Amino acid sequence: MSAPHNVVIIGSGPAGLTAALYAARANLAPLMVEGLEAGGQLMLTTAVENFPGFPGGIMGPDLMANMRKQAEEFGATFVRGNVTAIDLHSRPFTITTDDGAVQARTLIVATGASAKLLGLPSERKLMGHGVSTCATCDGFFFRGKPIAVVGGGDSALEEATFLTRFASHVTLIHRRTSLRASKVMQDRAFANPKISFEWDTEVAEVRDSGGAVSSVLLRNLKTGMEKDLTIEGLFVAIGHTPNTALFRGQLEMDEGGYLITLGGSKTNVPGVFACGDVQDHTYRQAITAAGSGCMAAIDAERFLESHGH
Amino acid sequence: MASEHVKTFTDGNFESDVLKASTPVLVDFWAEWCGPCRAMEPAISAVAADYVGKVAIGKLNVDDNPGITMKYMVRGIPTIMLFKGGQIVDQVVGLVDKGALKQMLDKHA
Numbered sequence: 422m423s424a425p426h427n428v429v430i431i432g433s434g435p436a437g438l439t440a441a442l443y444a445a446r447a448n449l450a451p452l453m454v455e456g457l458e459a460g461g462q463l464m465l466t467t468a469v470e471n472f473p474g475f476p477g478g479i480m481g482p483d484l485m486a487n488m489r490k491q492a493e494e495f496g497a498t499f500v501r502g503n504v505t506a507i508d509l510h511s512r513p514f515t516i517t518t519d520d521g522a523v524q525a526r527t528l529i530v531a532t533g534a535s536a537k538l539l540g541l542p543s544e545r546k547l548m549g550h551g552v553s554t555c556a557t558c559d560g561f562f563f564r565g566k567p568i569a570v571v572g573g574g575d576s577a578l579e580e581a582t583f584l585t586r587f588a589s590h591v592t593l594i595h596r597r598t599s600l601r602a603s604k605v606m607q608d609r610a611f612a613n614p615k616i617s618f619e620w621d622t623e624v625a626e627v628r629d630s631g632g633a634v635s636s637v638l639l640r641n642l643k644t645g646m647e648k649d650l651t652i653e654g655l656f657v658a659i660g661h662t663p664n665t666a667l668f669r670g671q672l673e674m675d676e677g678g679y680l681i682t683l684g685g686s687k688t689n690v691p692g693v694f695a696c697g698d699v700q701d702h703t704y705r706q707a708i709t710a711a712g713s714g715c716m717a718a719i720d721a722e723r724f725l726e727s728h729g730h
Numbered sequence: 731m732a733s734e735h736v737k738t739f740t741d742g743n744f745e746s747d748v749l750k751a752s753t754p755v756l757v758d759f760w761a762e763w764c765g766p767c768r769a770m771e772p773a774i775s776a777v778a779a780d781y782v783g784k785v786a787i788g789k790l791n792v793d794d795n796p797g798i799t800m801k802y803m804v805r806g807i808p809t810i811m812l813f814k815g816g817q818i819v820d821q822v823v824g825l826v827d828k829g830a831l832k833q834m835l836d837k838h839a
Contacts, residue, residue, distance in 0.1 A: 483747025
């Protein structure tokens with residue numbers, strides 16, 4: 422095996438790429454394992470309007486391509502694909518991918534979070550046949566058709582608003598009476614004549630006709646009343662779970678599986694740092710992820726300095 | 731990423747090249763504007779090269795081929811379907827890696 426890398430970064434969203442940029446500019450020649458979903462969650466969004474420096478917004482995939490280019494210009498290198506195994510018990514750390522293993526003196530974990538599902542058997546069965554977690558991928562298939570979005574946060578409202586480009590009507594289904602989404606997203610959704618709301622309501626079942634979604638059974642959580650809503654597409658935007666399965670038993674995490682960081686980006690293993698959504702269930706913004714990626718790179722740099730590298 | 735081993739399936743050639751093929755056929759339903767579909771291209775090219783002669787592997791653009799897309803009720807991409815003797819024997823929706831594709835092929839091919 423070749424000499425250990427100073428810094429290996431796992432994950433290529435805004436946290437990972439900012440960490441790569443800072444580590445590269447500190448002459449640490451970081452190696453990034455991009456992951457299967459390279460670019461992270463922003464690759465599935467359209468216009469990003471709240472990343473400072475882009476008046477008029479920037480498309481999520483463009484923002485990520487720019488970040489990658491910027492890190493690359495300063496000397497970051499990239500490996501495609503997912504990490505399949507990690508050993509943090511001996512130093513240098515060993516990170517295994519499909520294409521072989523690399524060693525690292527410090528590790529920055531920026532593996533992010535993935536979309537959560539409702540957990541209904543009917544939902545899983547109809548995934549790709551009317552059930553989706555990616556409006557920008559699948560909205561196209563519902564031109565002129567009624568659809569529903571489940572959720573009440575920014576991503577749910579962004580998806581609902583985006584989907585009105587294609588759908589004849591969008592019903593937003595939310596468990597509560599008020600939305601968690603930002604005011605500007607709410608105003609936009611409330612003003613959109615193609616969006617209506619089902620409050621205090623959950624999806625009890627996804628129904629199909631011949632293998633494609635035909636309706637959802639809705640249950641009002643206050644009254645217990647059930648009704649059928651005719652739709653052809655159901656977009657699930659109910660939040661995320663952190664991608665931390667690889668680190669179970671090696672890094673401390675909370676009951677939700679989020680990595681615990683202390684004193685900046687430090688995990689319980691010295692030399693392992695975490696940034697972005699994998700350690701943040703509170704803010705979960707591109708800009709906070711980028712900021713924490715910067716912190717992780719600086720923390721890694723200081724760790725290496727204090728260990729004579 | 732273009733690969734010499736990855737075929738292009740269409741509404742026009744689906745019958746002859748997929749349904750009546752002598753080997754199992756893996757069809758990748760995709761579109762230009764679908765980020766996860768683009769992210770899967772290296773994995774598709776890699777398995778296409780590995781399974782030459784055993785499984786035919788190709789892509790079907792959902793924008794250009796609404797007939798087949800509707801016939802198989804594809805409502806989300808990427809969707810990968812494996813056909814054998816004209817029937818779907820396996821399918822997977824969403825981004826998967828090379829290992830998962832190989833597992834699927836080895837089970838049926």
